Amino acid sequence: MTGNRKWNNGETNNQNKKAKIVCTENLAHEYSRRDENGNIIEIVRAIDGVDIEVEQGDFIAILGANGSGKSTFAKHLNGLLYPTEGAVYIDGIDTTQKEKLLTVRRTAGMVFQNPDNQIISNVVEEDVGFGPENLGVPTMEIRKRVLDCLKSVRMQSYRKRSPNHLSGGQKQRVAIAGIMAMRPKCIILDEATAMLDPVGRLEIMDTIRSLNQEEKLTIILITHYMEEVTKADYVYVMQEGKVALKGTPREVFACTEKLTECRLTIPKITQLAQELNRAGLPVPGDVLSEEELLACLKI
Amino acid sequence: MSLILQNVSFTYDRGGSNEKQALTNIDLEIGSQEFTAIVGHTGSGKSTLMQLLNGLEKATEGKIYFHGRDIYEKGFSMKELRSKVGLVFQYPEHQLFESTVLKDVAFGPRNMGWENLQIELNAFQALKEVGIGEELFDSSPLALSGGQKRRVALAGVLAMQPEILVLDEPMAGLDPAGRQDIFQMLSRLHQERNISILFASHSMDDVAEYAKRMIVMHEGKIVLDGPPRKIFRYEKELKQIGLDIPSVTKVMHRLRDRGIEIDDSCLTVQESAAEIVQWYRKGAIE
Amino acid sequence: MIRDITIGQYYSTDSLIHHLDPRVKIAGTFLYIISLFTFHSLSGYLFAIAFFCGVAALSQVPFSYLARGLRPVIFMLVFTAALNLFWTPGESFFSWGIIELTWEGVEKTVFISLRLILLVLGSSLMTFTTTPNQLTDGLERLLSPLKAIRLPIHEIAMMMSIALRFIPILIEETDKIMKAQAARGADFETGNLIQRIKNMLPIFIPLFVSAIRRAGELALAMDARCYHGGKGRTKMYPLQYRLTDLLAYAVCFFYVGILIIFVP
Numbered sequence: 001m002t003g004n005r006k007w008n009n010g011e012t013n014n015q016n017k018k019a020k021i022v023c024t025e026n027l028a029h030e031y032s033r034r035d036e037n038g039n040i041i042e043i044v045r046a047i048d049g050v051d052i053e054v055e056q057g058d059f060i061a062i063l064g065a066n067g068s069g070k071s072t073f074a075k076h077l078n079g080l081l082y083p084t085e086g087a088v089y090i091d092g093i094d095t096t097q098k099e100k101l102l103t104v105r106r107t108a109g110m111v112f113q114n115p116d117n118q119i120i121s122n123v124v125e126e127d128v129g130f131g132p133e134n135l136g137v138p139t140m141e142i143r144k145r146v147l148d149c150l151k152s153v154r155m156q157s158y159r160k161r162s163p164n165h166l167s168g169g170q171k172q173r174v175a176i177a178g179i180m181a182m183r184p185k186c187i188i189l190d191e192a193t194a195m196l197d198p199v200g201r202l203e204i205m206d207t208i209r210s211l212n213q214e215e216k217l218t219i220i221l222i223t224h225y226m227e228e229v230t231k232a233d234y235v236y237v238m239q240e241g242k243v244a245l246k247g248t249p250r251e252v253f254a255c256t257e258k259l260t261e262c263r264l265t266i267p268k269i270t271q272l273a274q275e276l277n278r279a280g281l282p283v284p285g286d287v288l289s290e291e292e293l294l295a296c297l298k299i
Numbered sequence: 300m301s302l303i304l305q306n307v308s309f310t311y312d313r314g315g316s317n318e319k320q321a322l323t324n325i326d327l328e329i330g331s332q333e334f335t336a337i338v339g340h341t342g343s344g345k346s347t348l349m350q351l352l353n354g355l356e357k358a359t360e361g362k363i364y365f366h367g368r369d370i371y372e373k374g375f376s377m378k379e380l381r382s383k384v385g386l387v388f389q390y391p392e393h394q395l396f397e398s399t400v401l402k403d404v405a406f407g408p409r410n411m412g413w414e415n416l417q418i419e420l421n422a423f424q425a426l427k428e429v430g431i432g433e434e435l436f437d438s439s440p441l442a443l444s445g446g447q448k449r450r451v452a453l454a455g456v457l458a459m460q461p462e463i464l465v466l467d468e469p470m471a472g473l474d475p476a477g478r479q480d481i482f483q484m485l486s487r488l489h490q491e492r493n494i495s496i497l498f499a500s501h502s503m504d505d506v507a508e509y510a511k512r513m514i515v516m517h518e519g520k521i522v523l524d525g526p527p528r529k530i531f532r533y534e535k536e537l538k539q540i541g542l543d544i545p546s547v548t549k550v551m552h553r554l555r556d557r558g559i560e561i562d563d564s565c566l567t568v569q570e571s572a573a574e575i576v577q578w579y580r581k582g583a584i585e
Numbered sequence: 586m587i588r589d590i591t592i593g594q595y596y597s598t599d600s601l602i603h604h605l606d607p608r609v610k611i612a613g614t615f616l617y618i619i620s621l622f623t624f625h626s627l628s629g630y631l632f633a634i635a636f637f638c639g640v641a642a643l644s645q646v647p648f649s650y651l652a653r654g655l656r657p658v659i660f661m662l663v664f665t666a667a668l669n670l671f672w673t674p675g676e677s678f679f680s681w682g683i684i685e686l687t688w689e690g691v692e693k694t695v696f697i698s699l700r701l702i703l704l705v706l707g708s709s710l711m712t713f714t715t716t717p718n719q720l721t722d723g724l725e726r727l728l729s730p731l732k733a734i735r736l737p738i739h740e741i742a743m744m745m746s747i748a749l750r751f752i753p754i755l756i757e758e759t760d761k762i763m764k765a766q767a768a769r770g771a772d773f774e775t776g777n778l779i780q781r782i783k784n785m786l787p788i789f790i791p792l793f794v795s796a797i798r799r800a801g802e803l804a805l806a807m808d809a810r811c812y813h814g815g816k817g818r819t820k821m822y823p824l825q826y827r828l829t830d831l832l833a834y835a836v837c838f839f840y841v842g843i844l845i846i847f848v849p
Contacts, residue, residue, distance in 0.1 A: 065474040066445055078809050102811050110809040117799045118806035122718065122750040129821035131810040142821045164753055167341065178810060194472050197341045197501050199541060224474040263476035268504055268546045268568055275572035281579055290550055297554075297575070355764050378770055386768040394765040396790035406787065410770030441794065455769060 019092065021186050021218050022054040022077060022108065026086035028241075029072055046072040048241035049086070056185065059212045059219045061229035061249075064238035065263035070222050073238065074190040077220065078110040091185060106135060109179030113191040115171035124166075124174055125150065125159040131182040142181075149177040152215065153207050169200025173207055180211070186218035187211065193223060201228070226253075226267050230288040237262055250286040269293060301495070302329040302352060302384065302463060307361030309347055309519075321347040322519045325361070329463060333495045334486075336506040336527070339516030340541040345499045346389075348516070349465050352497075353384040382411050385461030389468045391452035395440040400431065400451050403440050407459040425458035426451070428492075429484055446477045450484070457488070464488065466498040470505065478502075482509050507531070507545040507566040515542065528564045547571040554578075594654065596713040602644035603714045606830040607723025613837045614711045620841050621700050621707075629848040630699055636840050637703060637710075646713045654709030655702065662701055669694040721745045726824050739815030747803070755796060762791045 029047040032040045046069045054060050064070035075081040076088050079095045088095045090104045109131075112118045121127035125146050132142040150156040153173040163171055172192055179187055189208065193201045205228055211217045221228065229235050235252045237245035239262040245252050252259070253266045256274065266274075273287035273296075283296045309322040322344050329335070329352070337345050350356040351363065354370055354377045363370045370380055388394070397403035405422040413421070426436065429450040435443065440451050449469075456464065469485070470478040486509065488494045500506055506513055506527055513530050515523035517540040523530050531537075531544045534552055544552070551563040551571055561578050565571040602610070621633060641651060655662075675689030715723070725742035732738050763773070766787045773784050 065476055075805075080805055080808060102813070105809055105811050112802065112806055112809075114799075114802055116754055117802035120747065120750065120803070120807060120810075122746070126718075126821060130812070133818050133821060134811040134813065136817045136819050139819060139821060139823055142819065146821065163750075182811065198543065199340060226475070263474055265475040265479075269550070271568045272547050272550065272571055272575075275568055276575060279572065279576045281576065290546065290553065293550060294553055294557075297579070350764065353768060355767060381768055381770050388761065388765045388768070391765065393795055394762055394769075394787075394791050396787050396794075406766075406771075407769035410772065459770065 020053045020089070021056045021058075021091055022052065022220065023089040024050055024052045024076070024086065025089075026051060027073070027076060027083050027088060028085035029069075029076065029081060030084045046241050047076070050238075050241075050243055052236060052243070054186070054218060054220065056218055057212075057216045059209075059231070059233045060221070061232035061235045062220065062222045062238060063224065063226070063229055063235060063252075063262075063264060064222075065224055068238040068262070069241035070238045071190055072241075074110065074188050074220075074222050077108050077188050079104045080110070102135065106131075106182045107184055108186040108188055109182055109184040110188045110190060111172065111175050111179055111192045113194050115168050115175060115195065118175050119163045119171060119178075122162050122164070123159075124155065124161050124163055127163065127174060128159075128177045128181050131178055135182060145181045145183070146177075149180040150174075152180060152211065153177045167200060168196045169203035172196065172200065172204050176204075176207060176211075184217070186220065188220045188222070190222050191224070192221075193225065193228065201225070205231075224264065226264065230267065237264070249288060253288070254286045301331050301366055303327070303364040304351070304358075305362045305364070307351065307358045307363060309351060309356065310359045313359055320519060322351070322358075325521060327514070327521065327524075329495060329497060331462065331495050332489070332493055333497070333512060334489050334510055335495075335497045335512040335514060336510035337497065337499045337514045337516060338501070338503070338506060338542060340501075343516040343540075344519040345516055346467055347519075349386060349467055349497075349499065352463070352465055353381050353386045355381075355386065378411065382407070382459035383461055384463045384465060385456040385459055387453055387456050387464070387466040387469060389471055391456075391469075392440075392445070392448035395448060395452060395455075398439060399437050400426065400440050400443070401436040403451060404454045404458050407455055411459060421458040421460060422454070425454040428457060428488065429454045430480070446473060446480065449473070449477075449481070453481075453484075461494060463495040463497060466496070468499050468501065470500065470502065478505065485509070503531075503543050503545045507548065515540075528566060531566070532564065594650075594709065594712050595716050596646045596650055598645050600643060600645040600714070601829070602640065602710075604829070605714075605833055606824055606826055607715050607719040608727050608824060609826075609830045609833045609837075610711050610715050611720070611723050611727060613833065614708055616837050616841055617707045618704055620844050621703055623841075623844055624848045625696075626849045629844060630696065632844060632848060633703055634699075637707060641706075641710060644710060644714050646710065650713060651706055651709060654713075655705055658701070658705050662698060665701065666694050666698050669697055717749045718746060721749070722824060739818075743815075751799065754799075755792065758795055759788065759792055762788050762795075 027047055027050045028045065030043055030045050033042045033044060035041050050073060062070050062073065072081065076083060076095065077090065079101050082096050090108045093100045093104055093107075095104050119127050120130050128146045128149055129142045132145055137145070146159070147156065150159055153176050155170060155173050155177060158166065158170065163174060166174065175192075176187065187208070193204050196204065208219050208221065209231060212219045221232065223229065230249050232249055235247060235249050236243050237252060237259065244262055245255055245258055253270045256266055259266060267288070269290055270285070270287055273283050273293055274285040276283040277285040281297075283293065287293045287296065304325050304327040307322060307325040308320070311317065311319045311321055325348065337348070339345050347356065351358055357371065365380055365383070368375060370377070395403050397406060401422055404425055405418050408418040408421045431447065431450055431454065435447070440448060443451065453469070464485075469481050473481065482505065485496050485498070489496050510527055512525065513527045514521055515530060515537070522540065523533065531548050534544050534549070537544060545566060547568055548563070548566060548571075551561060551565050551574065554561050554575070555563040559578060562574055565574055617636075624630070641648070670686065670690050671684060673687055673690035673693050675687035677685050677687050679686040712720070721742050725738055728736075728738045767773075771784065771787055773781070776784065
């Protein structure tokens with residue numbers, strides 16, 4: 001790993017850690033599986049000692065194959081699950097503090113995988129207003145927020161429509177607007193692109209990138225699509241509940257063997273660069289985009 | 300040729316308030332031992348076309364022949380067609396319902412009215428082929444992992460002994476390794492059991508790597524049909540209908556655009572790397 | 586395609602009646618239905634019909650749509666009519682075998698049928714002019730006093746609106762599962778009743794599993810968006826009476842008042 005200022009994993013005092021937007025300390029989650037008679041047959045350690053620190057405004061990706069524990073991890077960041085060991089701090093608040101639960105959920109909003117199963121209302125704008133309504137935001141303020149948020153995901157022209165008539169990508173954009181309307185500091189996308197077609201995936205990636213850059217929102221993207229993480233500031237790769245790899249996308253993609261072991265594959269462009277590198281061409285093995293590869297070939 | 304579509308059109312809710320033409324004048328032949336991809340953006344008619352192939356939807360115009368017989372002819376057995384042309388829907392794991400894996404896979408063969416021994420044998424064999432071990436045969440299909448469920452659902456169609464296997468986005472939602480597993484399994488079925496494979500996909504990288512033929516659909520019509528190597532030359536045309544080309548092929552196209560003499564029809568990483576290395580070394584010598 | 590189905594029978598247009606507060610429409614319909622039982626004379630019926638026609642004209646819902654609302658109750662209508670026509674004792678004017686028609690019978694039949702028709706038309710006019718969402722909202726507000734006796738009014742309203750959102754999705758899903766099982770050779774059309782019910786299991790079980798999965802995911806999504814029951818909730822579009830709503834209330838009470846005071 002490079003000696004990056006931000007990612008210095010050395011000694012940081014406790015106060016400092018709590019200043020981060022998201023911080024987990026030796027987080028572990030265990031659950032027991034029971035047979036038909038209620039006897040415990042197995043104790044599963046879905047998350048096993050995860051330490052992650054995210055600063056305000058970062059774009060973080062968490063990669064992992066199905067069953068690597070990444071979704072269980074995500075649910076801890078939103079107070080939907082509680083640690084069985086260790087702790088999670090959202091903007092300095094310990095998520096197990098019951099009376100601060102709504103603050104945690106409002107600060108770190110979560111977008112889920114299935115677009116159909118997270119839209120509650122049958123009118124787009126009323127769905128976006130659902131979060132603020134729950135938080136007791138005054139009526140006029142809700143309407144203003146709803147309009148602003150629909151604009152920032154470019155869905156304002158659909159505000160009176162039924163979500164049933166939207167495409168998958170549009171529905172996910174509505175879901176993002178619904179989170180935005182709670183004025184979060186951080187958005188967690190739990191495999192929010194997994195059920196979309198390539199067009200929908202691009203829509204979502206464009207949306208979150210602009211939210212990250214223009215509105216300075218912290219983004220935590222959980223995915224198994226390698227192409228989506230190339231633009232992230234920092235990547236964590238999860239395997240069997242642990243962080244198996246971490247670093248910038250470049251650093252992570254260079255570890256081809258470890259990624260294969262984690263049931264992941266690197267983007268084809270990077271694969272091509274690595275082949276060329278092995279053949280002795282002046283191309284580094286950590287190329288992320290087509291433009292970069294062409295630039296290396298000096299044409 | 301085993302499955303032929305002749306000037307087939309399909310309209311949803313004909314004469315109703317939601318009338319919508321989904322397919323227009325489709326001419327298509329699916330032969331034996333093919334490995335074909337259908338591509339097209341959402342709503343291009345891929346799924347509808349697939350449902351016509353085994354008679355789930357009936358063409359509003361045109362004819363479909365299976366082994367030379369008109370499938371809409373009186374006396375033609377739709378049941379047999381559905382076993383010979385196996386259709387695997389998107390997220391097929393959502394249709395699992397039996398109490399055990401083995402029973403669920405036997406559902407199709409049992410509907411065919413085959414003998415018990417035959418049913419059991421087919422179910423057994425199909426599960427082996429998708430890589431589900433015997434220790435899971437008696438567990439509930441709902442207790443399996445996502446990838447296992449998908450393979451059990453696939454076995455449920457395979458157990459009907461299809462000649463053509465039609466799959467609607469069989470890799471949707473799977474992680475990279477899971478996708479690879481499914482494709483390796485399909486390749487094996489294709490080679491060892493001579494099953495013709497027809498799959499819909501959004502991933503051009505997958506199409507480039509596995510398909511021998513690709514059919515491009517747009518607004519209910521087939522706009523391109525041929526080997527991927529030829530079709531991916533039409534980068535501009537594909538882009539116009541919202542489709543991409545494989546990322547390595549795109550690199551080759553860009554090199555070509557910049558006046559470099561290079562074969563830009565490469566589909567895989569290995570091919571492209573070899574081609575670039577060759578060009579680079581030639582340049583170095585000069 | 587199936588997602589295009591509409592729940593209920595809302596007729597979309599921009600009329601005075603459409604813009605009324607749903608509470609007015611619910612209360613008004615309730616009053617109207619009660620009013621139908623307060624009179625026993627021809628003039629009363631004429632007045633009730635006139636009132637309905639006036640409101641229907643204001644609503645701009647075509648009569649053919651309104652008439653469609655009668656379709657499900659035709660059997661009941663014919664049945665009650667026949668019952669009254671043949672079994673009312675009185676002055677006979679026609680008899681054939683055991684069938685005997687009386688003047689009293691004819692009168693009773695006409696009046697009871699009219700009452701039934703007005704009752705159905707009146708309530709369908711409400712559903713034609715109010716979206717299911719507005720209806721749920723209106724009911725929640727009207728019934729909110731019942732919260733005092735611990736009836737979960739907010740929860741019931743929330744359940745209704747979620748059901749409205751998910752019914753089209755589940756119908757589409759049913760269609761998909763049916764097709765998937767048909768692709769495996771399932772047959773839903775032949776066999777006796779028990780056989781057919783058994784044949785539906787491959788549809789019902791996956792549908793049930795999927796509904797439970799969706800419910801679980803939706804509950805998580807609602808949690809994540811800070812849902813914690815009706816307490817401390819605000820509304821994006823709170824129901825608020827405007828002048829026209831108050832006028833509409835006045836018209837309704839005026840109508841009922843006239844009926845009770847002047848019409849026998």
